[in-house]
Amino acid sequence: MKTAIVNIAQLVTLAGPQRPCKGAELRELAIIENAALLIEDGRIAAAGPYHELNSKIPPDAAVIDAEGRCVTPGFVDAHTHLVFAGNRAAEFEQRLAGATYQQIAAAGGGILSTVALTRAATEDELLVSARSHRDWMLRSGTTTIEAKSGYGLDHATELKMLRVLARLNQEGPAAIVPTLLAAHTVPPEFASRRADYVRWIAEELIPEVAAAGLARFCDAFCDDHAFTVEESRTVLTAARHHGLGLRVHAEQFRPGTGAALAAELGAATADHLEAVNEESLKKLRDARVQPVLLPGSVFALRRTQYPPARAMVDLGLAIILATDFNPGSSPIASMPFIMSLACLQMGLLPAEALVASTINAAWSLGLSERTGSLEAGKQADFLIHEFTDYRELAYFIAAPARPRVFIAGNEISA
Numbered sequence: 001m002k003t004a005i006v007n008i009a010q011l012v013t014l015a016g017p018q019r020p021c022k023g024a025e026l027r028e029l030a031i032i033e034n035a036a037l038l039i040e041d042g043r044i045a046a047a048g049p050y051h052e053l054n055s056k057i058p059p060d061a062a063v064i065d066a067e068g069r070c071v072t073p074g075f076v077d078a079h080t081h082l083v084f085a086g087n088r089a090a091e092f093e094q095r096l097a098g099a100t101y102q103q104i105a106a107a108g109g110g111i112l113s114t115v116a117l118t119r120a121a122t123e124d125e126l127l128v129s130a131r132s133h134r135d136w137m138l139r140s141g142t143t144t145i146e147a148k149s150g151y152g153l154d155h156a157t158e159l160k161m162l163r164v165l166a167r168l169n170q171e172g173p174a175a176i177v178p179t180l181l182a183a184h185t186v187p188p189e190f191a192s193r194r195a196d197y198v199r200w201i202a203e204e205l206i207p208e209v210a211a212a213g214l215a216r217f218c219d220a221f222c223d224d225h226a227f228t229v230e231e232s233r234t235v236l237t238a239a240r241h242h243g244l245g246l247r248v249h250a251e252q253f254r255p256g257t258g259a260a261l262a263a264e265l266g267a268a269t270a271d272h273l274e275a276v277n278e279e280s281l282k283k284l285r286d287a288r289v290q291p292v293l294l295p296g297s298v299f300a301l302r303r304t305q306y307p308p309a310r311a312m313v314d315l316g317l318a319i320i321l322a323t324d325f326n327p328g329s330s331p332i333a334s335m336p337f338i339m340s341l342a343c344l345q346m347g348l349l350p351a352e353a354l355v356a357s358t359i360n361a362a363w364s365l366g367l368s369e370r371t372g373s374l375e376a377g378k379q380a381d382f383l384i385h386e387f388t389d390y391r392e393l394a395y396f397i398a399a400p401a402r403p404r405v406f407i408a409g410n411e412i413s414a
Contacts, residue, residue: 002061003039003380003409005071006050009388011035012072013047014355014373020290020318020363026352029390037071039380042408047374066384070392072354073374074143074381074405075335076361079247079271079292079322082147082168082176083130083161086117088328101301101329102225102253111151111185114327118151118161126164133325134174136333138414141403143381144362144371145174146247146322148219150181154189158182158205162214173407177365179247180209183220183227183235198231202238210242216366217268221249222258229261236265245366247292251276263287269320269364273307274298278315281308285317290364293356294324295341296332309346320364321356336401339394350391380409 015030036053038045038061046053057063091109095101104110118126130147137145147165152158162178169176182201190197209215218239220232226249227235236246246267250258252274259280262270270276270284271292284291293307312319321338324330332338339353348356362372371381384404385393405412 001041001409002058004057004061004063005037005039005066005384006063007068008035008037008050008066008071009033009068010070010390011037011047011374012070012354012390013375014073014359015375016359016373020360021355022316022318023313026313026319026355027349029351029354031390035071037374037380037382039409042380042410044374044376044378044380046376068388070385070388070390071374072383072385072390072393073358073372074383074407075141075357076144076365076367076372077137077142077322077325077335078146078269078320078361078364079294079324080145080147081150081324081326082133082145083126083149083164084114084118084151084327085121085126085129086114086327087331088113091328095302105225110328112188114151115153115187119154119157123160123164126160127167130164130168133333134168135414137325137335138174138405138412139402140334140336141383141405142335143174143405143407144177144365144367146177146179146217146365148179148181149215150184150219153182153184153187155205159209159214162209166214173410173412175367175371177217177367178215179217179219180206180215180239180244181219181221183232185221185226194231198227198234202234206235206238206242206244210239210244215244217245217247219247219249222261223249223252224254224257229258232258233261233265236261236267240265247271251280255280259284262289271322272297274303274305276308278311281312281315281317285315290318290320290360292320292322292364293342293346294322294330295345296338297324297330299341299345300330300332306345309342309348313348313352318360318363319352319356320361321353322361334398336393337398340397343394350394353394354390380406382406
């Protein structure tokens, strides 16, 4: 099948270096004005000025008029907790009344309250709710989603969550990248046997998940109320041994909780980093670990310490933005809203936020050859926006915008 997208006022291709973008590269968007996009069999055949491509449009091609609007790659959300049962609206109210995230967790709420609901749900029930969450993301332009387990914390439920992700990925249209996060918190039945739980993850669960091909990455939550650096090292070392890529929840609440470990183990990403210091940032840079910044969780928890994104850019780190969509600390599914937060609260420019939400995120997932930019040979995952300039993505905060969403060249209705 052949398709031509014409009358594009601003085509943001993000064509760039064959590695994640850093420094000044984050502001180089490779924009083509008055452009066209040619698609064949779900892949981009050409992207360029309309006057150059007009004669190359096949007579049998379907022609889509972009109506003088802006076209960008689809968003790549590189950190989500897509699968869970129920919600934590009651805890949201508690936080508004003054309770902290840590106080709620210590009282048996937080992650463990979602664990109880998720354990009780059937696989089909989880699929229905996860599909709904996925559709929220699709409607705002997210076409690729990294998604974690971690609300099971036992054998049956962790596998159940990963099977839901596999089913979602198989049914499409969004690409789902599964991550094992059994090291999310210690479940109640192991409260007095932490070492046994860590050993079970490393010696039993990870080998089974890896052998079954149910996860592409393994994550560990390394922080005061979760897992220590040594516990996280045990889990992540086992994951690396079994061929899984590594991602690490690090330095969300306190420095010294995971960033150096991510660098030591050569993780793909270190996520959160609200409390990170410059020494750890340099270690991440030197190890080529990409920071995944999650301003939505800072916003939703009413905290004021955002990740030092400007310092990261200045140091040469290839930053990523993601929603951290989850039922507790970041019930946010919109990448454009995350871009607005990143610009307003972390000092990023709209161009930097867009690169961090697309091609840089694709690199961290091992998908840069397929998605994240609009270049010949890549899958045609793109958005026709309701505006003419990419800067409006971050500028119109929480606008009820509905881009036209295309995955593999097919328009998606969610």
